[in-house]
Amino acid sequence: MQDAIHIHVNGQARTWRSGATVADLLQDLDIRTERVAVELNLEILDRATFDQRPLKDGDRVEILGFIGGGSF
Amino acid sequence: MADDRLIIAGREFKSRLWVGTGKYKDFVETQKAIEASGADVVTVAVRRVNITDRSKDNLLDYIDPKKYTILPNTAGCYTVEDAVRYSRLARAAGLSDLVKLEVLGDEKTLFPDTAGLIEAAKILIKEGFIVLPYTNDDPIVAKKLVDIGCPAVMPLAAPIGSGLGIRNPYNLKIIMETVKVPIIVDAGVGTASDAALAMEYGADAVLMNTAIAGAQDPLAMAEAMKYAVHAGRLAYKAGRIPRKLYATASSPIEGML
Numbered sequence: 001m002q003d004a005i006h007i008h009v010n011g012q013a014r015t016w017r018s019g020a021t022v023a024d025l026l027q028d029l030d031i032r033t034e035r036v037a038v039e040l041n042l043e044i045l046d047r048a049t050f051d052q053r054p055l056k057d058g059d060r061v062e063i064l065g066f067i068g069g070g071s072f
Numbered sequence: 073m074a075d076d077r078l079i080i081a082g083r084e085f086k087s088r089l090w091v092g093t094g095k096y097k098d099f100v101e102t103q104k105a106i107e108a109s110g111a112d113v114v115t116v117a118v119r120r121v122n123i124t125d126r127s128k129d130n131l132l133d134y135i136d137p138k139k140y141t142i143l144p145n146t147a148g149c150y151t152v153e154d155a156v157r158y159s160r161l162a163r164a165a166g167l168s169d170l171v172k173l174e175v176l177g178d179e180k181t182l183f184p185d186t187a188g189l190i191e192a193a194k195i196l197i198k199e200g201f202i203v204l205p206y207t208n209d210d211p212i213v214a215k216k217l218v219d220i221g222c223p224a225v226m227p228l229a230a231p232i233g234s235g236l237g238i239r240n241p242y243n244l245k246i247i248m249e250t251v252k253v254p255i256i257v258d259a260g261v262g263t264a265s266d267a268a269l270a271m272e273y274g275a276d277a278v279l280m281n282t283a284i285a286g287a288q289d290p291l292a293m294a295e296a297m298k299y300a301v302h303a304g305r306l307a308y309k310a311g312r313i314p315r316k317l318y319a320t321a322s323s324p325i326e327g328m329l
Contacts, residue, residue, distance in 0.1 A: 044164050064121060067116065067131055068117070069092060069145060
């Protein structure tokens with residue numbers, strides 16, 4: 001694959017197309033943006049900026065949402 | 073009791089029973105149990121989204137955030153750093169500044185690390201969070217949490233998921249007397265009478281998960297808990313009779329042969 005970048009998404013190694021933004025990544029993964037929080041290299045992103053954050057080689061992305069839970 | 077609303081940080085709650093959403097068979101059962109409980113606050117955890125299997129349903133498809141107050145927790149966090157990180161993520165994923173803050177001490181007891189809890193609460197309050205701290209039944213720690221700006225405190229009845237009921241009613245009573253914010257008894261409730269007792273002691277609300285989700289019939293237990301919390305609250309407001317060592321006749325002597 002040409003112009004590919006290697007990133008980690010939720011701990012899994014993934015190869016993605018270069019130039020993709022966080023918004024593109026979420027769309028490709030079929031994840032609705034309004035219900036998740038995204039951490040890019042430990043920085044929590046403002047949802048409004050997802051489409052302004054291009055991914056680069058080596059990035060670590062964490063995508064989190066709400067699941068069932070009481071206390072733990 | 074129609075106007076007996078619970079108010080925390082300017083937010084009004086109809087129900088004094090709050091429930092967790094973990095440990096249910098599926099989302100349908102979760103939804104039905106919450107409905108049967110009458111709760112209007114539900115706790116949720118923050119975890120990685122499943123990126124490999126997107127076919128799985130989302131909890132929030134079953135629990136409408138417009139209908140319920142979604143209270144994210146920091147369940148599973150054992151350090152101040154993790155608890156703060158998860159709180160920030162919860163705020164970024166959700167719509168509010170509310171967080172049920174847990175900083176756990178160890179895996180066996182899941183007792184709160186109260187020193188870490190106070191430290192994390194300070195950081196989050198400074199960032200504008202409304203921190204509802206899950207704490208021990210320790211009156212001094214409860215007071216410290218209020219002093220730093222927590223608008224309610226959530227002391228445990230017993231270890232999380234233990235079902236042991238209220239282990240230290242005297243400490244809880246001291247907390248209720250000395251702390252002037254709502255007290256939500258959280259964790260350790262086993263059955264309806266435990267919830268009723270907590271409310272009779274003067275708790276403002278009770279939060280539970282396992283007692284309902286782990287019951288043989290979660291929907292029936294959810295309903296039982298609704299009545300228990302309501303009955304306990306009514307009894308507390310009504311004011312119980314004092315305990316006496318000897319009998320007091322309830323029928324008059326007058327008119328007897």
